[in-house]
Amino acid sequence: MSVPKITAVGSIGLDTVTTPAGSREEMLGGSVIHFAVSASFQTRVGIVGVVGDDFPAKEIAFLERRGIDVRGIETIRGGRTFRWAGSYMNDLNAADTHSTELNVFARFEPKLPAEYARAPFLFLANIHPQLQLHVIGEMGGKAYRICDTMNLWIRETRDALRAVFKKVDMVIMNDGEARMFTGEGNLIRAGKAMLSFGLDYCVVKKGEHGAMVFGRKGFFAAVPAYPVERVVDPTGAGDSFAGGFAGCLARLGRTDHAAVRQALRWGSIMGSFNVADFSCDRFRRLKDAQLRARVKEFDAVCGVR
Amino acid sequence: MSVPKITAVGSIGLDTVTTPAGSREEMLGGSVIHFAVSASFQTRVGIVGVVGDDFPAKEIAFLERRGIDVRGIETIRGGRTFRWAGSYMNDLNAADTHSTELNVFARFEPKLPAEYARAPFLFLANIHPQLQLHVIGEMGGKAYRICDTMNLWIRETRDALRAVFKKVDMVIMNDGEARMFTGEGNLIRAGKAMLSFGLDYCVVKKGEHGAMVFGRKGFFAAVPAYPVERVVDPTGAGDSFAGGFAGCLARLGRTDHAAVRQALRWGSIMGSFNVADFSCDRFRRLKDAQLRARVKEFDAVCGVR
Numbered sequence: 001m002s003v004p005k006i007t008a009v010g011s012i013g014l015d016t017v018t019t020p021a022g023s024r025e026e027m028l029g030g031s032v033i034h035f036a037v038s039a040s041f042q043t044r045v046g047i048v049g050v051v052g053d054d055f056p057a058k059e060i061a062f063l064e065r066r067g068i069d070v071r072g073i074e075t076i077r078g079g080r081t082f083r084w085a086g087s088y089m090n091d092l093n094a095a096d097t098h099s100t101e102l103n104v105f106a107r108f109e110p111k112l113p114a115e116y117a118r119a120p121f122l123f124l125a126n127i128h129p130q131l132q133l134h135v136i137g138e139m140g141g142k143a144y145r146i147c148d149t150m151n152l153w154i155r156e157t158r159d160a161l162r163a164v165f166k167k168v169d170m171v172i173m174n175d176g177e178a179r180m181f182t183g184e185g186n187l188i189r190a191g192k193a194m195l196s197f198g199l200d201y202c203v204v205k206k207g208e209h210g211a212m213v214f215g216r217k218g219f220f221a222a223v224p225a226y227p228v229e230r231v232v233d234p235t236g237a238g239d240s241f242a243g244g245f246a247g248c249l250a251r252l253g254r255t256d257h258a259a260v261r262q263a264l265r266w267g268s269i270m271g272s273f274n275v276a277d278f279s280c281d282r283f284r285r286l287k288d289a290q291l292r293a294r295v296k297e298f299d300a301v302c303g304v305r
Numbered sequence: 306m307s308v309p310k311i312t313a314v315g316s317i318g319l320d321t322v323t324t325p326a327g328s329r330e331e332m333l334g335g336s337v338i339h340f341a342v343s344a345s346f347q348t349r350v351g352i353v354g355v356v357g358d359d360f361p362a363k364e365i366a367f368l369e370r371r372g373i374d375v376r377g378i379e380t381i382r383g384g385r386t387f388r389w390a391g392s393y394m395n396d397l398n399a400a401d402t403h404s405t406e407l408n409v410f411a412r413f414e415p416k417l418p419a420e421y422a423r424a425p426f427l428f429l430a431n432i433h434p435q436l437q438l439h440v441i442g443e444m445g446g447k448a449y450r451i452c453d454t455m456n457l458w459i460r461e462t463r464d465a466l467r468a469v470f471k472k473v474d475m476v477i478m479n480d481g482e483a484r485m486f487t488g489e490g491n492l493i494r495a496g497k498a499m500l501s502f503g504l505d506y507c508v509v510k511k512g513e514h515g516a517m518v519f520g521r522k523g524f525f526a527a528v529p530a531y532p533v534e535r536v537v538d539p540t541g542a543g544d545s546f547a548g549g550f551a552g553c554l555a556r557l558g559r560t561d562h563a564a565v566r567q568a569l570r571w572g573s574i575m576g577s578f579n580v581a582d583f584s585c586d587r588f589r590r591l592k593d594a595q596l597r598a599r600v601k602e603f604d605a606v607c608g609v610r
Contacts, residue, residue, distance in 0.1 A: 187513065188532040208492070209514035210529060222606055224515060224527030227493040261608040301527055303566040304608055 004046030004069045005250040006039060007116040007143070008032050009135045010125025010239075011105060012049040012073065013082035016098075017278065020089065021232040027279035028059045029084065031125035031148070034236030037280045038243025038270040040066040041291060043250040045123075045243075046116045048072035048135065050108045052079035062284065071113045079104035092231050093207050112138045119143055121250045124168070125239060126150045129160035136167050144255055146170040146246055148238070154181045165197040169255070172203040172242050187212070201260060203267070205241055207234075213264055219257055223264045226272035226298050233278040237271045240283075244270030269298050309351030309374045310555040311344060312421040312448070313337050314440045315430025315544075316410055317354040317378065318387035321403075322583065325394065326537040332584035333364045334389065336430035336453070339541030342585045343548025343575040345371040346596060348555040350428075350548075351421045353377035353440065355413045357384035367589065376418045384409035397536050398512050417443045424448055426555045429473070430544060431455045434465035441472050449560055451475040451551055453543070459486050470502040474560070477508040477547050492517070506565060508572075510546055512539075518569055524562055528569045531577035531603050538583040542576045545588075549575030574603050 010032030016025045036045040046069035053075055063070050082105035086095040110131055117140045124132040124147035132147055139145075145168040153161050154177060161181075165171055171194055175187055184190035187204060191214035194202035203213045210224040245267035252259045272294070276282045315337030321330045341350040351374035358380055368375050387410035391400040415436055422445045429437040429452035437452055444450075450473040458466050459482060466486075470476055476499055480492055489495035492509060496519035499507035508518045515529040550572035557564045577599070581587045 186534060186536070188534045192534075206514065209511065210527075212529065212532070220532055220606055221608060222515075222529030222532070223608075224517065224529060227517070227525055227527070229491060229493045229497075231491070265608070301525055302607055302609075303526060303528075303570070 002044070003115045003118045005043040005119060006045045006121040006123050006246055007048065007072075007112065007119040007139065008035050008039070008045050008123040008125060009048040009072075009110050009131070010035060010127050011082055012047070012051050012055070013084055013105070014055075015235060015279065016083070016085040017233055017235055018087035018089065019092070019231075019233050021230070022278075024233075024278045026083070028062070029235060029279060030082065031127070031236075031239045033063075034239030034274065034280060035123060035125050035243040035246075036063065036068050037066060037283045038240035038274065039247030039250070040068050040243075041270070041283075041286070042244075042247035042266070044069060045247075046072055046113070046119060048110045048112055048116065050074045050076060050104050052076055052081040052104045055081045069116075072111070072116055074111060076104045086235070088234060092234050095235065110135050110138070120253070121146065121246060123242065123246050124148065124164070125242070129153050129157050129164045132164045133160065133167070136164070144169050144249070146172060146242070148172045148242055149177065151177055151180060162197070165194070165199070169199060170201045170203065171197075171199055172205065172245065174205045174207070174238060178202075178204050200255065203245065203264070205238055205267075207237070211241065211264055211267060213260055215257065215260070221257075221261045221264055223268050223302060226268050226294065226301070228272050228275055231275045234275050236280065237274050240274035241267040241271040244268070265295070265298055265302070269294055307349070308420045308423045310348040310424060311350045311426040311428050311551055312353065312377075312417065312424040312444065313340050313344070313350050313428040313430060314353035314415050314436070315340060315432050316387055317352075317356050317360070318389050318410070319360075320540060320584065321388070321390040322538055322540055323392035323394065324397070324536075324538050326535070327583075329538075329583045331388070333367070334540060334584060335387065336432070336541075336544045338368075339544030339579065339585060340428060340430050340548040340551075341368065341373050342371060342588045343545035343579065344552030344555070345373050345548075346575070346588075346591070347549070347552035347571070349374060350552075351377055351418070351424060353415045353417055353421065355379045355381060355409050357381055357386040357409045360386045374421075377416070377421055379416060381409045391540070393539060397539050400540065415440050415443070425558070426451065426551060428547065428551050429453065429469070430547070434458050434462050434469045437469045438465065438472070441469070449474050449554070451477060451547070453477050453547055454482060456482055456485060467502070470499070470504070474504060475506045475508065476502075476504055477510065477550065479510045479512070479543060483507075483509045505560065508550065508569070510543055510572075512542070516546065516569055516572060518565055520562065520565070526562075526566045526569055528573050528607060531573050531599065531606070533577050533580055536580045539580050541585065542579050545579035546572040546576040549573070570600070570603055570607070574599055
């Protein structure tokens, strides 16, 4: 097996979700899964994560069919996979968590296959900042480092999160997290404040309102969201955004302004596919021609062509 | 005097506003003022409105210096100008109204100077839908008709508003109004639903999140907001957006997709200048070179150049 373009670490789980569109039980989920499936349309991702031996073999097969490197998925014998249950009945932008069973994820110790350490990009999906720091230590020093996070870690482990931000090249967060972490109500000031950690870029996701990216020396770019009339399941939309974004950078092999602008579009596009069905199901049946058509359509929406 | 490119009708008032940036009393305000001042950077607007003889002559002189046709501003002898007082202490997106004195505006009967009726564009700023209908009747049948509205008319005079929508070519509204009028929570469906009135386009403004436009046969375009770090006074931002938007169409003399995409950018840009100071004050000192620089910068933000 070859060196992946992106080494990605995060949660792998089975999600039970209720939305206005219906309910589904024990679907493929987890931050690194949504990320990798989305990124797999542009590049080769190596997943680092942990599951129990109850994890469906057919889902591993699905990841492999998508060209995803699964050598870094550790299976704990006799262990039970992470499970999350939640609903979005009142607001499609905010999940109500019904239950979280950490199971094998509670003692997750990310282990990188040797070739993963040579990947040119590292994506740290939403997991405990101490685990993110551990993985940074395991990776070769040359990888371009991108991290995501969540409100829980901002509240509970702010110091560890600061340590992560100091060691990465790019942070991807949502608008609420950017405001919460920086204490800035104005999103533009919040995004700029993030750069003080020495980041190249800070990406702020705004759900149905699109996304923005802040860079050094006043660089700024923004995209609207691709218009979605029927959001079936928003779970994983942010991870799919990150997958489209980082997948684009990895495909281009660049992180300059032009690449970041293009990546922002891909993030928006892949997020829009994600929410159109439960779990990663829209991606399971996504055809290359449909993807190409949406990229073209999205560029038209933005007035680029 | 010549025929204006846009005949615009709406309120003219003196605003007393408190925002986190401070308080100002009896500043130049009103929907058609914000619209016309913004549009004046691209085209010639003829204002239709009413003031009392307390209205400052220096403000009429300011409008004239901006090349705005003021022949349609009626002055009522012994009358007192419309006044509004409000604040934005908790949320810069929503004004708390402290007082509204309609004064001469209560008996406003829009009268169009003869040459105004031959303008190629008509902009109906936020006023009572019955007045909007009256002005449509006064105008030549060939003007391209654009209207704005507000939540008050959606609640109180929905039938009259429907009659307006059936007679105009384009509606500009904000996200809350689009949801409220159509009863659609999803903004994409709300925007599309508006087209059923026979509109060419419906523009939905989203404040700090930019704006979208829906057109026949699935046409869709969207822009982010120009990033503003310090919002001083949001009063008139929507009217300034409309002024940039309609001003661009009038300058181009076209309403095709390419013109509408360009107009959307101008709306976003002019809205961003408006909020940077109280009243129209940012526009009073706006230099052409600053405007050109922001247009270029905004196109870069959108990835257009």
